[in-house]
Amino acid sequence: ANPTPLVKRTIVKKKRTKFKRWQSDRFMRVSESWRHPRGIDGRQRRRFKGTPVHAKIGYGSNKKTRHMLPSGFYKFRGCNEADLELLLMHNRSYAAEVAANVSSSTRKKIV
Structure with missing residues (x-):
């Protein structure tokens, strides 16, 4: 899964x-x-x-594996829902991460 x-x-x-x-x-x-x-x-x-x-x-290190997470994805930091909609086309290569300065209420909306 x-x-x-x-x-x-x-x-x-x-x-x-x-x-x-x-x-x-x-x-x-x-x-x-x-x-x-x-x-x-x-x-x-x-x-x-x-x-x-x-x-x-x-x-x-190798350019293709630089900044790559151990899972094989690249990290993408998003602050709102519009930022994370960009990942719909690239969901096999990038993993979303909600930025640290996002409030908990906005964080619940995003997730």
């Missing part, structure tokens, strides 16, 4: 290290979120041996 997607692709999650910001382990003021190193003499910017890897496009 559960809906099935039109094409079920296997989602491959690549194994990779978490890209950390340069010297984020040395200073508390430097957060771990990735920033590209821009120092003129920086070892990581010059990609020396023993330094952490840079974030590159090759680490990305």
